[in-house]
Amino acid sequence: MAFLHPGQPVRKGLCWVAGLYGLIIRSRLWCYRKGWLTTTRLPCRVVSVGNLTVGGTGKTPIVILLTKWLLAKGQRVAILSRGYKRTSKAHRLLVSDGSRILIGPLEAGDEPFLMAQRCPQAIVAVGADRVALGQWVLEQHPVDCIVLDDGFQHRSLHRDVDLVLLDATDAAGLDALLPAGRLREPLTELCRADAVMITRADSRQDVDAIRSRLRVMSCSSEEAVEVVFRPESIVSIASDARQPVEWCRMKKAWLVSGIGNSRSFRRSAESMGVEILGESAFEDHHGYHDGDIEEIRANLQAAGCEIVLTTEKDGGKLLPLLMPSDPWWMLRLRTEIVRGEERLYRLIDGPLLGRTQQVRSRA
Numbered sequence: 001m002a003f004l005h006p007g008q009p010v011r012k013g014l015c016w017v018a019g020l021y022g023l024i025i026r027s028r029l030w031c032y033r034k035g036w037l038t039t040t041r042l043p044c045r046v047v048s049v050g051n052l053t054v055g056g057t058g059k060t061p062i063v064i065l066l067t068k069w070l071l072a073k074g075q076r077v078a079i080l081s082r083g084y085k086r087t088s089k090a091h092r093l094l095v096s097d098g099s100r101i102l103i104g105p106l107e108a109g110d111e112p113f114l115m116a117q118r119c120p121q122a123i124v125a126v127g128a129d130r131v132a133l134g135q136w137v138l139e140q141h142p143v144d145c146i147v148l149d150d151g152f153q154h155r156s157l158h159r160d161v162d163l164v165l166l167d168a169t170d171a172a173g174l175d176a177l178l179p180a181g182r183l184r185e186p187l188t189e190l191c192r193a194d195a196v197m198i199t200r201a202d203s204r205q206d207v208d209a210i211r212s213r214l215r216v217m218s219c220s221s222e223e224a225v226e227v228v229f230r231p232e233s234i235v236s237i238a239s240d241a242r243q244p245v246e247w248c249r250m251k252k253a254w255l256v257s258g259i260g261n262s263r264s265f266r267r268s269a270e271s272m273g274v275e276i277l278g279e280s281a282f283e284d285h286h287g288y289h290d291g292d293i294e295e296i297r298a299n300l301q302a303a304g305c306e307i308v309l310t311t312e313k314d315g316g317k318l319l320p321l322l323m324p325s326d327p328w329w330m331l332r333l334r335t336e337i338v339r340g341e342e343r344l345y346r347l348i349d350g351p352l353l354g355r356t357q358q359v360r361s362r363a
Helices: 012-034 059-072 110-118 130-140 187-192 204-216 262-271 290-303 312-321 341-349 352-362
Strands: 045-051 077-081 093-097 123-126 145-149 161-167 195-199 225-236 242-244 252-257 275-281 307-311 328-339
Touching (some): 059 077, 059 145, 059 161, 077 110, 077 130, 110 123, 110 312, 123 130, 195 204, 252 290, 252 312, 262 328, 275 290, 290 312, 312 328, 328 341
Parallel strands (some): 077 145, 161 195, 252 275, 252 307, 307 328
Antiparallel strands (some): 225 242, 225 328
16 A cells, blocks of 8 residues: 655545545444444553554654653553564564563564663563553553553554644645545544644644644644654764764764654754755665665765764664764654643543552552
């Protein structure tokens, strides 16, 4: 099935395929509403962070933000992820046991590995069947709250809070179902979410375009949470040395990324004052190999670049392929909630304490 990149127009020739896809999706959703397809409830609180569209809306930094917040409140947290494009064929894998990382980014998948790095106290596990994965984790570890990565379409697992992310820079992504557009489900399904989070909400015009779509769907656009991702620091892939964002200003750089929204990464680099002389933008979850590195090194030299700048998600996969002398740096972003922070955390924290006491009494 063909995926569109953000900003790519609806493919009118594929509308009939999108109609068939929509019929299948609506039938599945109807079966869940009728109770013909069952939903399993786990004996702990479940918070889902998901998408309505394909592509990168910023799920990983939101999962990290919420997990860190829950951990800071003394909760025992597990992150469940599919581990998309991981090399391991195991049905279930433990990426981190909450004290140490057990496998690398190729086996785990780049996003779960990054989550384990950024949230070292959290259990991180990967597997396609989230119900079986959650049950497996709970058999081994006492957990108060599960954060479900990319979970909006996983109706088989009951969730206490459903968060759906919409990219403010991709209002056109809401125009049509796959493969004509970028929607995984009909736009009307937004109304089953507990909260909509508008990410990359730097431009008021972009945010207003998304809010106008929410109003049409009779969803409360005023309650939507707004989030921005800002450059926080620059981290050396080889040595883990860190530099402030200002260190990059006016440096000649070659950009490298294998993420769902490379345009967003480029905008972040531009906002830091980096002089971009070239870019290698691969598909999301790209598996790097020696040939890629040699080609980028050649481009770096030919263009007269001082550094390679990449994403934190790509950094873990690139590390084994680099030499200590390679001037490759990854951009670490910080997540800021600029509107609706109190509502979001009230929603996440809701009845957590009562559920936590029940779970701990069973542990």
